[in-house]
Amino acid sequence: EPEVTQTPSHQVTQMGQEVILRCVPISNHLYFYWYRQILGQKVEFLVSFYNNEISEKSEIFDDQFSVERPDGSNFTLKIRSTKLEDSAMYFCASSEGSGGFTDTQYFGPGTRLTVL
Amino acid sequence: AQRVTQPEKLLSVFKGAPVELKCNYSYSGSPELFWYVQYSRQRLQLLLRHISRESIKGFTADLNKGETSFHLKKPFAQEEDSAMYYCALSGLEAAGNKLTFGGGTRVLVKP
Secondary structure, X not given: XXXXXXXXXXXXXXXXXXXXXXXXXXXOOOEEEEEEEOOOOOEEEEEEEEOOEEEEEOOOOOOOEEXXXXXXXXXXXXXXXXXXXXXXXXXXXXXXXXXXXXXXOEEOOOEEEEEO | OOEEEOOOOEEEEEOOOOEEEOOEEEOOOOEEEEEEEEOOOOOOEEEEEHHHOOOEOOEEEEEEOOOOEEEEEEOOOOHHHXXXXXXXXXXXXXXXXXXXXXXXXXXXXXX
């Protein structure tokens, strides 16, 4: 069964550094998402991406964040200048897109980002 | 605004006992509700969703629009049901298929 994959599984970085989190969505899916979960808190929506552009973003997704689909398979989240409070588990997800908001979103295993 | 509340952080039950996980939501439009489960060291995966109206692994959930609830139930819990369970909401009016999650309920099924 196809799965969403994410690399790396764990990323440690110094405050102020840039990080890129990578995801390979399921191949025939059209919608892509990033969520994050700070330790002990809820899973929070960051951004959704469709047809090579951002479909929706949360207030968390400020100018330090960006997403890109650099080729036909990868979907990346870039954090330009990391802060301590960016430490979290970041989940990528994808969905078929045919059912819109009723579609199941399939999640990757997550990347744990630790900012020191 | 969308909001999902799971009032219980932890539910501990004995094997064979019924289990009910509560989920309440706040949403002014047409909601779609989901239950996701995360087993130990595994990814979030869909357990069931309202639109499918099916029973998965013995679990069922009924959308009650009057009470704005989508509680998850299983009549006889098994040890393999021990996991973290998340209720989530999306909606017709929510741009970008955004999912809003509850805080999660950890279920521990004791032998």
